[in-house]
Amino acid sequence: MVNEKWLERIPADGPFYLFQGCFINHNYPGIEAATRFILDKLKVKYFVSEDQSCCGLPEFGTLANPLILTCLVGRNMDVMQKYAPYVLTPCNGCYSAFHTSATLMKDPEVATKTGEVLGKLGRKYSHMKIIHFADFIYKRLEDIAVKSVKVLGGLKMAVHYGCHYFLFEEEGLDSRENPSFAEEIIDRLGGEHVNYTAKDECCGFGMIQQVVHKNMAYAITEEKINSILNAGAEAILVICPYCLNVLDKNQKVLKDIELIEKAIPVIHISQLVALVLGASPDKMGFEKHSVDVKPFLDSIEERKMEFKGWSATEVASSLK
DSSP: OOOHHHHHTSOSSOOEEEOOOHHHHHHOHHHHHHHHHHHHHTTOOEEOOTTOOOOSHHHHHHHOOHHHHHHHHHHHHHHHTTTOSEEEESOHHHHHHHHHHHHHTTSHHHHHHHHHHHHHTTOOOOOOEEEEHHHHHHHTHHHHHHHOOSOOTTOEEEEEOOGGGGGGGGGSSSOSSSOOHHHHHHHHTTOEEOOOTTTTSOOSOTTTHHHHTHHHHHHHHHHHHHHHHHTTOSEEEESOHHHHHHHHHHHHHHHHTTSSSOOOOEEEHHHHHHHHTTOOGGGTTGGGOSSOOHHHHHHHHHHHHHHTTOOHHHHHHHTO
16 A cells, blocks of 8 residues: 655656666666666656765675664765755665665764764765655655556556565555555556566565575575466566566576576566657667567557557558
């Protein structure tokens, strides 16, 4: 159930600091391009800075030293607070890093040591409101629907939220118990969400476990994908680039060794909404995906044409 109190606290027009996560920049720059396209289309004020660094989650997840995380987050917060009071991120990892750091800073010893390190850099720890970009999309959903130039036309999509999104439910849009806001986004934009039994299961990433226990990661992904396929989904919608990476790449492997019947596209929510608002697919970075996204894009275009009254022959001809 949507947290209405949290929804009210999300500013509709900014200003935001758009945090540029390294995983997105390096692996899926199309997600950032899509995020910026949406913000520009909605005329939202936002800022970026080349002075920011990694959020700190990979280092914290590998070394488990709280000071690594709090110092990296603290430095970033000191950079970002000069631009805006709210941080916007389309990544569950960055979202979790900022919230985890705030929790760690409640420990007086950690707070003191973090302050000492940052002080040597001429910086100080600032607390800012962290907003997931998926939450913002839900906030502006009606505006997006009105401005949309493409329709999903009943396209069946399964949602995967990702574990890290639910670690801090008090400052988030939905709870781990049967979340529904992303499904509402699909439905409002003309698609059809599908429910599946493994909805609350991990994608298979598990930070360092993806490298150390790869077969375990494949097994987890296999269970999830088969559950999604059995529900009849044509694509998977995610709100996290890490989840996109695992579900996308692992599907390719699982299909090659015949543990799943077929592989279906995995789309980040920024990419989906940008497409609906008229962004060029060529700018969304789909060439970085392992599973071919073209059938998904053709399906959206076909539904758009049918919506405009094109005949089946005209649709087929235009897609050749």
